[in-house]
Amino acid sequence: MKPIQAGLLGIGTVGTGTFNVLRRNQEEIRRRAGRGIEITMVADLDTARAQAVTAAAGAKGVKIVGDAREVIANPEIDIVIELIGGYGIARTLVMQALATGKHVVTANKALLAVHGTEIFAAARDKGVMVAFEAAVAGGIPIIKALREGLTANRIEWIAGIINGTTNFILSEMRAKGLDFDVALKEAQRLGYAEADPSFDIEGVDAAHKATIMSAIAFGIPVQFDKVYVEGISRLQAADIAYAEQLGYRIKLLGITKRAEHGIELRVHPTLVASKRLIANVEGAMNAVVVHGDAVGTTLYYGKGAGAEPTASAVVADLVDITRLHTADPEHRVPHLAFQPDAMASIPILPIEKVTTAFYLRLVVSDQTGVLARITGILAEHDISIDALLQRASAGDVTQTDVIILTHDTVEERMNTSVLRMQALTTVLAPIVRIRKEDLS
Numbered sequence: 001m002k003p004i005q006a007g008l009l010g011i012g013t014v015g016t017g018t019f020n021v022l023r024r025n026q027e028e029i030r031r032r033a034g035r036g037i038e039i040t041m042v043a044d045l046d047t048a049r050a051q052a053v054t055a056a057a058g059a060k061g062v063k064i065v066g067d068a069r070e071v072i073a074n075p076e077i078d079i080v081i082e083l084i085g086g087y088g089i090a091r092t093l094v095m096q097a098l099a100t101g102k103h104v105v106t107a108n109k110a111l112l113a114v115h116g117t118e119i120f121a122a123a124r125d126k127g128v129m130v131a132f133e134a135a136v137a138g139g140i141p142i143i144k145a146l147r148e149g150l151t152a153n154r155i156e157w158i159a160g161i162i163n164g165t166t167n168f169i170l171s172e173m174r175a176k177g178l179d180f181d182v183a184l185k186e187a188q189r190l191g192y193a194e195a196d197p198s199f200d201i202e203g204v205d206a207a208h209k210a211t212i213m214s215a216i217a218f219g220i221p222v223q224f225d226k227v228y229v230e231g232i233s234r235l236q237a238a239d240i241a242y243a244e245q246l247g248y249r250i251k252l253l254g255i256t257k258r259a260e261h262g263i264e265l266r267v268h269p270t271l272v273a274s275k276r277l278i279a280n281v282e283g284a285m286n287a288v289v290v291h292g293d294a295v296g297t298t299l300y301y302g303k304g305a306g307a308e309p310t311a312s313a314v315v316a317d318l319v320d321i322t323r324l325h326t327a328d329p330e331h332r333v334p335h336l337a338f339q340p341d342a343m344a345s346i347p348i349l350p351i352e353k354v355t356t357a358f359y360l361r362l363v364v365s366d367q368t369g370v371l372a373r374i375t376g377i378l379a380e381h382d383i384s385i386d387a388l389l390q391r392a393s394a395g396d397v398t399q400t401d402v403i404i405l406t407h408d409t410v411e412e413r414m415n416t417s418v419l420r421m422q423a424l425t426t427v428l429a430p431i432v433r434i435r436k437e438d439l440s
Helices: 013-024 026-033 047-056 068-073 089-099 109-126 142-149 164-176 180-189 204-218 237-245 307-324 370-380 411-422
Strands: 004-009 037-043 063-065 079-082 103-106 155-161 248-259 262-273 285-292 296-303 355-365 385-392 399-406 432-437
Touching (some): 004 013, 004 068, 004 307, 013 026, 013 037, 026 037, 026 307, 037 068, 037 307, 047 063, 079 089, 089 109, 103 307, 142 155, 142 204, 142 296, 155 204, 164 237, 164 285, 204 248, 237 248, 237 432, 248 432, 355 411, 370 399
Parallel strands (some): 004 037, 037 063, 079 103, 262 432
Antiparallel strands (some): 248 262, 285 296, 355 399, 355 432
């Protein structure tokens, strides 16, 4: 049988990995897919680099072009692999590819989180597939697990370390007692963080991925504009140390949950009990915990980035499309797991309506009655205390650190309490507040 022909848009780090993995494992892939898969065209603005990559892989007959539209216009191309990234030209090219009746494989989480509804609708209209395993958690097959492996379950919640850069930084801060800025510079030196790390450290990258997982888990449209996003740039070494003393570690988590009145969708630093497996995921690794009503809690762990881990997911998508290339479009796995006419309009809850526990750190004057006033304010708002530490502040005997862990409470109630505590003359610095999750 004639091999499936694919066109690759962008042959940077992941594109190179995809080309090499597909070439190296071509016989194994053919046995799994039922026919060969070949990248016969590559589009990249740096045509010299593209030529060098294909030549190094020993590939012959691959057409190199500088204009991606040539790939899309080629009637011999069955699948377009979009590895350009971003919201702009990538969206235009994906929509053009779908309009010509070509399947699309993409690793572009930003594109799908923002424009996924439009893209999936265009694919349905043309009876083609959009595959995106590589868009979330790199080489971890979490999309397939949610869409297929856990399809018997009512998913209750997902919590994931889905950004390796921030996990590396937090691991360094905990293990070495580093301040955030120092750990960030080390991440940049080692190549884990970009020169401009904003998307990673401010939680935007993780929010893109959490948005996609939430849509698949709960059968709702992708709604990136509704996700609550808080990064790690304001975290202090002191809070990581205090969390450790209390039996917790701080991780940047993407969390989505069913709640009584809607869906929670949020990304923020989170205290997780150190006994949880996900709390012990260190360095640049990723991990996703999914809780289903039938299966219980499952954990997916692995490399969330890198040339060949991400290429593993891209090539898996190519195999899936090849297997289903001639299948009835109505009987393929839906893009977001649920049939399009069965998508739900469950609202995404604003963060003020979310219920969670909290870690609080207050720098206060070392005076009689201060602690009573603080705990009194919490009690007045029906916020109960789970644990409390009092430690002398470094270098100043006139003040002390008060660290409080609360039981679950609604966020808006905590907001009011923090405002009242902050207004006390004996509270000497901005109150640090970090959410806490049980994940049991």
